[in-house]
Structure formats: C-alpha cells, structure tokens
Amino acid sequence: MTAALLVSYVVLLVTIVIELRWERARLAELSARLGRAEEALSLFDVRICRECRCTDDVACMSGCWWVEEDLCSSCADDLAAEGSSLEGGRR
Numbered sequence: 001m002t003a004a005l006l007v008s009y010v011v012l013l014v015t016i017v018i019e020l021r022w023e024r025a026r027l028a029e030l031s032a033r034l035g036r037a038e039e040a041l042s043l044f045d046v047r048i049c050r051e052c053r054c055t056d057d058v059a060c061m062s063g064c065w066w067v068e069e070d071l072c073s074s075c076a077d078d079l080a081a082e083g084s085s086l087e088g089g090r091r
Contacts, residue, residue: 051075
C-alpha cells in the first residue's frame with residue numbers, strides 16, 4: 001500500500017469519526033426535544049403510543065384505536081404478529 005493511499009484512508013476515517021460524533025450530538029439534541037415535546041403533550045392529556053408515537057389527533061396511516069393506555073391497535077397487531085412468528089420458528 002502506498003503512503004498516499006494510506007493517508008487517504010486515514011483522512012477518510014477521521015472524517016467519518018467526526019461526522020459520527022456530530023450525528024450523535026444531533027441525535028441527543030433531537031431526543032431532548034422529543035422528551036420536552038412529550039412532556040408538553042402530557043400537560044394536555046394527549047395519549048401517545050409507546051411504539052409508533054401516534055396520538056389521538058395524528059393516528060397511524062392505516063387508522064388505529066387504543067387497546068391499552070399507551071398502545072394503539074396497529075402496534076398491538078404488529079407486536080402480536082412478531083410474537084407469533086417467533087413462536088412458530090421455535091418448533
């Protein structure tokens with residue numbers, strides 16, 4: 001491997017590391033914003049699905065209803081399907 005190629009790889013790796021750190025910081029900021037938004041919504045008694053984050057006002061694309069305090073029917077169906085496929089694969 002030539003020195004120029006090695007330098008190129010090092011520069012590429014450093015660039016990737018810097019971008020990953022920036023993305024991690026951005027994700028932390030977005031997570032904090034989401035937490036603040038959910039906290040604000042809780043002041044208005046807005047229900048939020050624990051899986052897909054749909055609400056009373058913004059339902060799932062296919063439509064849904066509440067099957068538990070924090071679980072919509074679409075996600076309940078998805079969770080049930082995942083569970084049955086796992087059980088079927090163990091036999």
